Amino acid sequence: MSEPRIIFIGAGNMARAIIAGLRRRGIAGGDIAVHAPHLERREALAREFGVISRAAEAVPVAADATVVYAAKPKQIGTILPSWRAALEAGPGIFLSLAAGVTSASLKRLLGPKVPVLRCMPNTPAQIGAGMTTLYADASVTAEQRAAAEAILAAVGRCLWLEDEGLMDAATALAGSGPAYVLLFLEALEDAGVFQGLPRATARILAQETVLGAARLAKEAQMAPSNLRHQVTSPAGTTAAALAVWEEGLRALAQRAVQAAVDRGRALAQMTEEHNQWISNLSVSIAQLTSLILTLLSGPLSSAPSSRGRIPIPTTPWYAYWTGSRHPSYTPFNG
Ligand SMILES: NC(=O)C1=CN([C@@H]2O[C@H](COP(=O)(O)OP(=O)(O)OC[C@H]3O[C@@H](n4cnc5c(N)ncnc54)[C@H](OP(=O)(O)O)[C@@H]3O)[C@@H](O)[C@H]2O)C=CC1
Ligand SMILES: O=C(O)[C@@H]1CCC=N1
Incomplete structure (x- = not known):
């Protein structure tokens, strides 16, 4: 069997709506895979639409695959790094449904090589009456745009925005x-x-x-x-x-849409800060691991470390207990 060409990260409301549309359009179930943590939810989609159900973990994907992010925006910083290698390997595209999460943020998580597109559908997609706005920067080719649009067109009308800054307003209005x-x-x-x-x-x-x-x-x-x-x-x-109605409807509409825009921006900021936090944490863990390995492997030397801060030992830790070096041990720095 050939590899699926449309891969969903997330098996929730929007993933379900889009999958239903794709199946109505005649895309084969075997061409679609769904990754999600809960077996029950993704298996329900597999039963209903004949799609491939997979655990949440990233796997290599077909070279021309479209990976659709349909999990929550706040999880994006923890989910996407594991997909980076799979996406970097091929000329496929990454299509994000995540409200508020900017292309710049996505590129930071996936690296500059992966073509990143954003879209904002809405729930009438469930009955093929969706309204989706899409955005892609100039680095995304017409062919890649068409591939993304073909997916969303299966659930309703599509409209491209030229200015990414307007995605928040489109989310507040139509999303x-x-x-x-x-x-x-x-x-x-x-x-x-x-x-x-x-x-x-x-x-x-x-x-x-x-x-x-x-x-x-x-x-x-x-x-x-x-x-x-x-x-x-x-x-x-x-x-x-x-x-x-005129006593307050227009003012309420303005305030409501403004509140949604503000919330979208706040969520984007929180996602960015969360991503930064995760990235700092990984660096700290790497530094800590390096420090622990260093301390375990011998006394501290005055040789400068690669990061300029962590001293590098020259004697393995067990030398302190045995009084001699292990025969197979080769210290990092001679
Ligand atoms: N709802 C709406 O009206 C709209 C939503 N959006 C956007 O669409 C996205 C999805 O929203 P929606 O469908 O409503 O959300 P749901 O909560 O219905 O679905 C989220 C899905 O993400 C899955 N998930 C959680 N962790 C992981 C993981 N580590 N790997 C893979 N999947 C995971 C969940 O899995 P499990 O089922 O196993 O728990 C669940 O299936 C969001 O980014 C949202 O901003 C965009 C437009 C409109
Ligand atoms: O409420 C939300 O955050 C998502 C985005 C648009 C519709 N639902």
């Missing part, structure tokens, strides 16, 4: 957006129930109204304000309601 619309839907349904409508009726009315208005806005190709004027009779019911 998180379904939650805002669903909250509005819930509030509308409750308001209908408050007026005496049966809940089931209020739900259908709210759903169909939101859906119909969104479709009208899309298909009529007119500004929402023009379409809104068509509904609003002078001194009518709509005008009365709009006066109430």
Whole structure:
């Protein structure tokens, strides 16, 4: 069997949605692999979509593979370093779904050779009605962009952003957006129930109204304000309601999207700091290991170490106990 060409790191909501879309588009299950820690979750995807289920650990990947990061942003600093070698080996691409994590941050984790792309889908992807924004810097070829877009196009519409700085705004608007619309839907349904409508009726009315208005806005190709004027009779019911909505809706929308943007940036900063912390920790562990090995292997000499700080011993540690050197022992520095 040939190696899978699309490899998901993570088997959660977004991975599932995209895999479902890829399968609908006719991509074979054997062409897709899913890596995740919990056997149950990834096996469920394997059963449902026929994909290959694998443990979380990194493995070598096909030379032209696309590795899709669909685990949480805060884990990226601990997960990605183990994938670096696999990605550096081939001309494949790395596609990140992680909210807020910048290309620069990803390149620091994967090295400069790996083509890095970012995308921000949303949950309507589950039914093929997703809206995804994508970003790649100038080093990414048209072919690599097309490979990434082909994956996301399986779950809805795609739009490329030229400025990575706008990914936070796109995340706040469309990535998180379904939650805002669903909250509005819930509030509308409750308001209908408050007026005496049966809940089931209020739900259908709210759903169909939101859906119909969104479709009208899309298909009529007119500004929402023009379409809104068509509904609003002078001194009518709509005008009365709009006066109430206008008391705070626009300001709330501004504040809500701003809060999401701010949170995205804070998460990115935290991820960056976490990555730095992990990287410092690895250096400290390496230094500590070197120091311990050094101390275990003999008395301290005044020879300068490679890092300029750690003294290098010239006599193995057991010489202190046996009074002699082990016959097979060759000290690092003669
Ligand atoms: N939810 C949304 O609306 C959107 C989310 N995103 C982004 O998509 C990404 C995924 O989000 P979502 O699907 O909601 O998250 P979920 O929590 O549903 O899924 C996260 C997955 O990551 C897996 N995971 C944890 N540790 C590892 C590891 N070491 N190696 C491999 N996989 C691991 C988990 O495995 P296990 O199942 O075994 O625990 C889980 O399957 C995030 O980066 C998020 O920012 C982007 C757009 C929209
Ligand atoms: O809430 C989040 O952080 C993710 C990103 C966009 C949607 N969900």
